[in-house]
Amino acid sequence: MAKAQLLFPPDFLWGTATAAFQVEGNNTNSDWWAWEQEDGRILHNHKSGLASNWWADAEQDLDAATEMGTNAHRLSLEWSRIEPEPSVFDAAAIARYREILQAMHDRDIEPMVTLHHFSNPLWLVEKGDFSSQVVVDYFQRYTAKVVDKLGDLIPKWITINEPMVYVFMRYLAGVFPAGKQGGWSGALRAIPNLLCCHAAAYHTIKEKLPEAQVGVAKNMVVLQARPGSSALSRWGAGRLSWLFNNMWLDSVMNGRLYFPVGRRKIPNLAGSYDFLGLNYYTRFYVNLPPVGDLISQEWEPGAVVSDGNYGEVYPIGLFQMIEALLPYKKPIYITENGVPDKEDRLRSSFIMTHLREVWRAISFNYPVMGYYHWSLVDNFEWDRGWTQRFGLIELDVETQERRLRRSGRLYQEICHSRSLTSQQAQKYAPDLLQTIFRGESPTQVVH
Numbered sequence: 001m002a003k004a005q006l007l008f009p010p011d012f013l014w015g016t017a018t019a020a021f022q023v024e025g026n027n028t029n030s031d032w033w034a035w036e037q038e039d040g041r042i043l044h045n046h047k048s049g050l051a052s053n054w055w056a057d058a059e060q061d062l063d064a065a066t067e068m069g070t071n072a073h074r075l076s077l078e079w080s081r082i083e084p085e086p087s088v089f090d091a092a093a094i095a096r097y098r099e100i101l102q103a104m105h106d107r108d109i110e111p112m113v114t115l116h117h118f119s120n121p122l123w124l125v126e127k128g129d130f131s132s133q134v135v136v137d138y139f140q141r142y143t144a145k146v147v148d149k150l151g152d153l154i155p156k157w158i159t160i161n162e163p164m165v166y167v168f169m170r171y172l173a174g175v176f177p178a179g180k181q182g183g184w185s186g187a188l189r190a191i192p193n194l195l196c197c198h199a200a201a202y203h204t205i206k207e208k209l210p211e212a213q214v215g216v217a218k219n220m221v222v223l224q225a226r227p228g229s230s231a232l233s234r235w236g237a238g239r240l241s242w243l244f245n246n247m248w249l250d251s252v253m254n255g256r257l258y259f260p261v262g263r264r265k266i267p268n269l270a271g272s273y274d275f276l277g278l279n280y281y282t283r284f285y286v287n288l289p290p291v292g293d294l295i296s297q298e299w300e301p302g303a304v305v306s307d308g309n310y311g312e313v314y315p316i317g318l319f320q321m322i323e324a325l326l327p328y329k330k331p332i333y334i335t336e337n338g339v340p341d342k343e344d345r346l347r348s349s350f351i352m353t354h355l356r357e358v359w360r361a362i363s364f365n366y367p368v369m370g371y372y373h374w375s376l377v378d379n380f381e382w383d384r385g386w387t388q389r390f391g392l393i394e395l396d397v398e399t400q401e402r403r404l405r406r407s408g409r410l411y412q413e414i415c416h417s418r419s420l421t422s423q424q425a426q427k428y429a430p431d432l433l434q435t436i437f438r439g440e441s442p443t444q445v446v447h
């Protein structure tokens with residue numbers, strides 16, 4: 001095959017992503033820390049402990065990110081560190097966040113900051129967390145403090161990470177703290193409260209920092225009926241897909257609450273987003289009528305499945321989910337995409353095939369502006385503890401030693417060349433050479 005290159009636009013952001021609780025360590029005021037101490041909550045009773053030691057030394061991984069050739073990183077702030085008691089703000093914690101953000105700027109790595117990524121201050125839980133309306137004022141106050149103290153260093157913001165995952169895992173599946181407490185009624189209160197928190201944060205940021213770009217990070221899953229299913233099953237899967245993937249975004253676009261029924265207006269919500277963050281991992285089949293689990297963890301023959309049965313590797317789904325975001329008419333960033341793969345047997349192919357879908361979307365003129373690989377470094381994967389390793393950098397949790405995985409070297413070559421090339425495929429994913437460059441002329445340039 002002649003040499004081929006799929007080139008990305010010059011201003012495309014090449015990034016990586018992490019979240020505070022998963023990498024910082026010692027987040028003792030968080031509900032996750034308390035949850036970890038309870039027997040059986042986390043797989044193998046793993047503890048986050050020092051996590052990836054970012055609180056002491058984020059800089060070493062940021063150095064690695066610079067060597068990798070990245071120019072963007074998505075991180076989150078830990079609310080329970082910044083505000084360990086109601087309205088008591090920790091100046092030292094804020095100063096450390098300033099240092100980390102400044103360290104990114106010094107390395108020409110643009111920060112994208114998430115305000116809420118699954119973890120809550122313990123005091124908030126006592127007040128009813130997101131199932132109580134009081135959360136909206138608290139979240140607004142926390143956001144205002146962050147804007148005031150750190151806002152000058154933050155060009156891009158995400159208000160709330162994966163709100164529907166949070167609602168599902170917390171209230172319905174019960175694998176996030178505080179278990180299923182509140183159940184369906186808690187979930188039905190949390191959805192509007194999360195929307196109100198988002199709107200309040202959006203306006204709080206924009207009021208002080210009109211140039212800031214503020215978005216949402218939405219986990220999008222391809223949800224389908226199995227091949228050969230009845231029309232009714234396909235319809236059901238479509239409704240479930242709307243509920244999980246689109247309902248939240250429809251609300252934010254139109255300023256209305258769509259679920260469970262009615263179209264209650266939520267003040268200041270309509271249009272409160274400057275970009276869309278797409279977190280994409282996998283496809284699931286929906287069992288309808290439900291036989292066993294509604295969302296199936298069983299795959300069709302030939303599916304490539306990642307560690308711990310986390311999900312099927314399904315690259316074209318990324319393209320499909322990008323298309324699903326087009327009606328919301330805003331720039332799109334892939335704010336998470338990655339695979340749990342401790343032995344690094346899938347990640348190189350995963351990166352190349354998924355980035356090929358991003359390239360294809362851009363070549364259709366879809367407004368995809370950047371890609372943040374999840375994750376820069378192995379980190380604490382919530383209820384699955386340390387069993388799932390998403391890092392481009394491998395971490396020995398005991399010794400805190402790091403090693404760049406082979407897939408990390410591939411990502412480095414991609415970021416430096418700002419392209420996917422047939423040489424990379426030959427070296428890192430030879431079986432996929434034809435698939436990745438299928439039908440492309442020898443040199444493909446976008447823009």
Ligand code: IFM
Nearest residue numbers: 019022162279336374381
């Ligand atoms: O680790 C998580 C992250 O916190 C949210 N999105 C999915 C990732 C992998 O499961």
